[in-house]
Amino acid sequence: MQSEQLFSVSFTPMAGTYLLLYTTEGAGILKTPEIPGGIALSQNSVLLWDCQKPFALTTSMVPWNFFLFFLKGEQMEIYVEIGKSKREYSHDLSQYSPLHQHFRSLLGIPERYSFSDALKMNQLLTNILTDISLPLVPKENTRDANIPSYLYELKDRLDHHFAESFSLAQYEEQFSINKYRICRDFSRYFHSSPLAYLTQVRLNKAKEMLLTTDLNIYEISSYVGYENVNHFISLFRKYNGTTPNAFKQKALGNQSVPHSPEE
Template identity: 30%
Template structure:
């Protein structure tokens, strides 16, 4: 992980727990992985002020209240609230009053960047959880796994992280109270399949709208409603997923991969890849092959 500017006041009760994790190379190359996990009883002077940390943070408020500053806004953190943030961005969180009980997880890997971007875009960083949420139980499992390190802990941890992110994603995308049927229409599935088959081609919203006899505004709205992505975002997701497979399993140059997945300029491909994955394509390939 990178060095990062950090200011912190560790005003914590003695029973607080912080487990730092060194993920295996296999976990870093294949899975969502734990970087650190813990359970804090934060006292009144506790705060963390940080940026440029290559990690994602999911924090659940068990009891008490906290405060988060992120993206130029301030958020109150009440019992059963959870926040998800990209720690590369400046962020600050603190005890709001009294004692703030929290379970938290720093994680990375897999498609963490895509999940975080989509959830943040749809609903922001803070989410009030439903009564039947799985998130507290999965944080408990992750904490137990890092205490005892059972066999297959990397695989299990990845599974639990995906389950939590999936719950937040579903809540952020399908939050309309009157939504009864969110089955994806056949024409949306057809468009998704077309994008996956021809991701290297230039596919415009105008072309898709004309092909399926919709206005482009209706098509863009409905596509995002059912997939969580705009059409442009989905093409980018498909292209980068294919690029990662080529980086892992082929000897093609970065320029050749860029061309095959639909980027005319390798420099733009490298910039887009690093924005989404946190590393350049070449760094991604080196990590995988290590």
Template identity: 30%
Template sequence: MNEFVPFNYELDLSPNSVWIKAIPTPSTKDRFVYLQECGEFYSNSRHFTRRKGGLQSYLLEYTLAGEGVLEYEGQVYSLKAGDFFWIDCVQPQYYYTNPKVGSWHTIWAHFYGGNSEYYYEQFVALNNGKHKATLDNSVSINSLIQELIRIYDNNEVNTADIIFSSGILTMIMAECINALNNKKLSEQMPQCIKDAIHYISENHTENITLELLAKRYSINKYHFQKLFKRYTNYTPNQFLIMTRLNAAKELLRTTSKNISEISYEVGIQSVNHFINLFKRQEGLTPQTFRNMWYNNQG
């Protein structure tokens, strides 16, 4: 990593540890998820890294054996075999071998760019704001990072290698998110949440409030909102807005109704508010969306 960010560390490592540093070009940084560093560390009892933050990098570190500790955003995480952490190094961080255990075998990668920010946000959202998770299958992550080490251990990295390694990094991020998603899906969604999803979908044109939903299911409104977000990743209001905007997109694509008519039809009474919501979700105005759709028709 080219930028200097103040940090303290002690590399108390066994000789068989591997540390690879990539040197991404400006064009690589502009176009891809790119590797900054990666490695496999056999850390001993004094090994630690304490960084004050400010580094534009994501760090994903997977524990193969032994035990480490991560202190991040006010939380302390114990990291045993099968656990991994994924952090944004813009924030201060401190991670180290658990001195009571005395060893920590990890495989890790620093990376940035491309759509890595989106993947990271999804990981944190699915993980309820936490930065540690567990992977049942270590083989996949281990083998993928080992492949990165193999590629960058060769000094003659070419464009094809860079593209391939970007794909590997994306696969690693997807593996981590998929593990969380599978865990969440394995939990039984309460019937009230299933019913609320159906109710909002079928009645999104109505004035649906958190109070109305809480009363409908005889649940405290704050508890209901927390429960709904746990299983859908959205608050009830966010889900309602998304449902309305999806209905609006369908009307924009399939009818000639004007923007005001569509706004009222999907349940948003203020046209200006509708346009602002649409632009916030889609990144463009309803009219621009309609024009793009029509212009791309064969």
């Protein structure tokens, strides 16, 4: 739906129905008596809402481009309750989130869909709902008490800030531990050196992006932390036995893949 002018539309209660709203441009607000001030719906955000009580959608920045999906099903209650427990109803997506591609694929399914389209639709919706809900689920403490806490801190840093520049000297200063000991201890407990572990994290993320986004090799290389695209391609081939383009082409069933510097 596209709104070039300010508007407000109200919805009556719809028991057993849930709203999934994806904003691609502009901004709006979901207004409900339950939440003073409402819920802000900004560009590149996803809202999941239980429609059992009345609510209204109001434009706050034009043009407001968004897509509405009204969903039903017992499993929907699980996803909604996760958001309610954290009071997280709207979820901001990064520019490179694979959910953008999921939504594009979902919107590409024809109104008169086949059985295979229905299966694809179910898969895409499950992926979307799981991806926005999983970060809100408390993580179980599975840490081994024998592993020094600083190593978990380093591993967490590599897992979630993989695009940042890496330097053992930086962690030597941060933890006040000799960098050679850091490398030795990390390898002992995680069976890989810090740099090798980081490389694998980056390449796994690159593979995910190759299959779920339309970004080119340059953009993916930069996103995962490699400004030198040739170095990225060389590492990808070393760890995966093929180039990024060949990997994508094979995984997508030999579909046409845009030209990249590896060709």
